Amino acid sequence: MFDFIHKHKKIMQILLFILIVPSFALVGVDGYNRMLDSGADVAKVAGVSIKQTTWDNAVKNDIDRIRASNPNIDVKLLDTPEFKYGVLERLVREQVTIAAVSDARLETSDQRLANELQNDPAIAALRGPDGKLDNEKYKQLVGSQGLTPAGFEARFRNQLSAQQVFKGLQESSFAPNALVDVTLNAFLQKREIQVANIDASAYASKVNLTDADLETYYKANPSQFQAPxxxxxxxxxxxxxxxxxxxxVSDADLKSYYDQNVGRYSTPEERRASHVLINAAKSAPAADRTAAKAKAQALLESLKKAPNTFAEVAKANSQDPGSAANGGDLNFFGKGAMVKPFEDAAFALKKDELSGIVESDFGYHIIKLTDIKPSKQRSFVEVxxxxxxxxxxxxxxxxxxxxxxxxxxxxxxxxxxxxxxxxxxxxxxxxxxxxxxxxxxxxxxxxxxxxxxxxxxxxxxxxxxxxxxxxxxxxxxxxxxxxxxxxxxxxARTLPLAEVKDSVRARLTAQRSFELAKKEGAAQLAAWKATPATATLPAAVVVSRQQGQNIAPQVIEAVLKADSAKLPEFIGVEVAGKGYYVAKINKVLAPEAADPAQAQTLAQGRSQYAQALTAAEDQAYYKVLKARFKTDIKVNQSKLSAAPTASDAAK
The missing domain is CATH 3.10.50 (Chitinase A; domain 3)
Structure with missing residues (x-):
């Protein structure tokens, strides 16, 4: 069918035209839009609907975000009912939180909004040396999220208000140590055991296989011998x-590119300076500023007489905590790195020359230029x-x-x-x-x-x-x-027996060796339980979930789960492919608080337990809010895989 369509595109276009045009005549464009309508409700919270389009877009955005951070991911792993339903649940939780904010009249003040914005690392990075925000870079930052500054701040305010819904619960959540310790003691408990291993491989020599055995196993397990x-x-x-x-590329084109971008291949001039700063904020009283300027002027006069003492004067008098201890040294800097009055003065000086009094938003500076790195133009040949x-x-x-x-x-x-x-x-x-x-x-x-x-x-x-x-x-x-x-x-095909005979023999030998080991192990377990004194076991070792002593994990798990009411106790454990283990549990050892490693594990466990308890309380409160705001998710998760999205319908 598809081959016919591929070879007869014109015919198919005419047929589609004949089918589509009368339909438009009957129902119109709006009718077609309604047929593909993605405005159906998928959930409702406090009377507010979450539409199919909102859900579809959220799924797409989440997949795009995951693909951006994990380019090699197979998108099919995300195209699952569980992933889609998880996105819907997130949208529902957001709407429940919005309803709770409105119901409780939770608001974020302008002052708190300003403080939180100032403390945001991404925004703080946009501030210059003078502490002022670079508004152009700020617009670019919020623009990358598809928002204006006003829109970004409104969304940030809403997020802060939403945090208040669960914040009180989270901050008041408390896990009593006694309750935590009951759980952790069971998890961190140690047990002294002796383990005998009835190794399956030791029984391989006792297995005798006929061709009929091999053929029977081969026919019973065809999936094990498949070629993809x-x-x-x-x-x-x-x-x-x-x-x-x-x-x-011709040399002429390369030279033309160089000439057009010559600035990219030059190193701008840098200057090194030291300074003495006398603090005087612009908001300070006039008398304080006058006094600060007078102090700076007095220091300048003394430096003019003894310019070689600049480092000592800066150490003793400069109020810049970042450079005073280094004699006022600011190292090399280029244009744009300092506030403008300071920059203008520094780039106007000659080497070893002192400036006059330079006023900036920080106060009054005396600057000494100590070195100059001239700009350097890299030649065409170099680049x-x-x-x-x-x-x-x-x-x-x-x-x-x-x-x-x-x-x-x-x-x-x-x-x-x-x-x-x-x-x-x-x-x-x-x-x-x-x-x-x-x-x-x-x-x-x-x-x-x-x-x-x-x-x-x-x-x-x-x-x-x-x-x-x-x-x-x-x-x-x-x-x-x-x-x-x-x-x-x-x-894909099942390989012939002749090709895989060695593999069949190895698998069947391992299977029967394991059965023999299990039989022998079960017999030993029964005998040692009946007469413990006859048990031939290696030296005792202490094991825990953190210290397995190179014993099979299945054995450790069984030992730690075993009833310890009556000790010593014998248990048997089958480990596929390895054999049968008989373990004797001698005694139970509680975690040692004095042991630094145990103490650290206990501390970490208490923290994790408290986090888990907070998460459980958070989820319980969320369920209460869902009921309060009459939350109705209209999508049946079990049938989700069969239901197309709006974008599927449009395709």
């Missing part, structure tokens, strides 16, 4: 690096290789954007061969053999472009296998485009 579906393929890859290597790489990169990216459309369209429109796209874009058609849908981590392709999950899914799709068509153009995490086609396909 495999394909030999050819493929083409379009990437920026390949394009970059094919680009040549030619750097420019060549940059120009090639820019041209390759431009060429890639143009070639990507050709690549995508050609692999689709001429899907019976990769030669057309390879000829158009001068790409090499590569080949690979024995490619599987899920290559193991140890395979040769596990770390290259062929291991891209989306590409492999397309390659092993029914259409690609049956018609041997090109796959769609797939973008890889490394920003490459790849398309491939199967040249030879081998379906």
């Amino acid at each position: 579906e495999q394909a030999n393929i050819e493929y083409v890859v379009l990437d920026v690096e390949t394009l970059k290597n094919s680009i040549t 030619k290789a750097e420019i060549t790489a940059e120009v090639k990169k820019q041209q390759a990216q431009k060429k890639y954007a143009e070639a990507a459309d050709i690549f995508t369209n050609t692999t689709y429109e001429q899907s019976d061969s990769l030669k057309p796209v390879a000829d158009k874009l001068k790409l090499e058609i590569k080949t690979a053999s024995n490619i599987t849908r899920n290559p193991p981590a140890s395979s040769a392709i596990a770390s290259n472009v062929l291991a891209t999950p989306k590409f492999l899914n397309a390659l092993f799709s029914a259409d690609a296998i049956e018609k041997k068509r090109n796959t769609e153009a797939v973008e890889t995490p490394a920003k490459q485009l790849i398309s491939g086609r199967i040249t030879q396909y081998t379906a």
